[in-house]
Amino acid sequence: MQQRQPTKLGALAAGLGLLAAVAAPWPAAAADAAAGKAKAMQCAVCHGPNGLSSAPDAPNLAGQPALYVAAQLKAYRSGERKHEVMAVMAKPLTDADIDNLAAWFASIKVTAQLP
């Protein structure tokens, strides 16, 4: 039986395969912004129906980078970032929920006007 020797091309292909495998869980890569929009209804009380804050101690989420939103939701979920309300809101979220919410808020276009 012939044993296959690794070639440079084979090694490259394997390397690219590994890269793809590593890159796959990148937040919001396969995120569903429409599902995020539906899920975001529970955020609206404090963060506004358009992601513009309706509470003085709640941040605007509209147009925030997906990576940032996902990181914060995970930090609330793990308890690394502390907030009484957000701890409760983030606890039941799956990674997919978080990526979808992040994709939704990131998809809202914001413009800023300096005073």
Next chain:
Amino acid sequence: MQQRQPTKLGALAAGLGLLAAVAAPWPAAAADAAAGKAKAMQCAVCHGPNGLSSAPDAPNLAGQPALYVAAQLKAYRSGERKHEVMAVMAKPLTDADIDNLAAWFASIKVTAQLP
């Protein structure tokens, strides 16, 4: 010499004076947005010159409620909220710096456009 008796009007005036004294330390009440704008130049690398993020892991600060911005900067300064860069940025800030920065970012008007 005639002694003045407290009147209802006098009591009201005294009460309003107390209210004003209590209200004075409210964040951003006496904040200087122009000073905050100057101080915010150091924020621009990550948070953008207009407060719209220029880094995927940095949030937009434009139009964020002053109370929220101040609370977060104080949390970074105390170490309650953790971030390698923000810990360094927030450490030297005085309470006045923080109120000024919060007033500046809150003064930027943002509009959101749903996709």
